Amino acid sequence: MIIGKNYGISLVTCAEEINLKKFGIKHGSCIDDKLIEEISGYTLKIGKDKNQREECGCVASIDIGAFNTCLHGCLYCYANEDLNRAKFNYAEHDKKSGLIYGQVTEKDFIKPRKVISCRVLQKYLLDKDDL
Numbered sequence: 185m186i187i188g189k190n191y192g193i194s195l196v197t198c199a200e201e202i203n204l205k206k207f208g209i210k211h212g213s214c215i216d217d218k219l220i221e222e223i224s225g226y227t228l229k230i231g232k233d234k235n236q237r238e239e240c241g242c243v244a245s246i247d248i249g250a251f252n253t254c255l256h257g258c259l260y261c262y263a264n265e266d267l268n269r270a271k272f273n274y275a276e277h278d279k280k281s282g283l284i285y286g287q288v289t290e291k292d293f294i295k296p297r298k299v300i301s302c303r304v305l306q307k308y309l310l311d312k313d314d315l
Contacts, residue, residue: 197209200239
């Protein structure tokens, strides 16, 4: 923990029931609405991801990736089961395709998805945290 602090790294947990605040470890979330607000510059109103464990702090999201497509090879990653398959899929990428790899074929079914913005359009005279 002290080593991380020396390098500007904070320790956070993922979906833990126990509170480690006394050790300087906060509850974290992979899909963090506050971080997305900071990056985007927009105030957001997003509910908790109902498809995750109760302890999970992630907000609702839509996964736009594809399994076995990343070449980084992180051991903890849930999205890659086989690095060789990821290399194969990566090689199949076509920058003219709308897919991460491969092409849309006549066998594929494309279903439009209604997406609702989570941006808060209401303007406030006060900081929203002061309300």
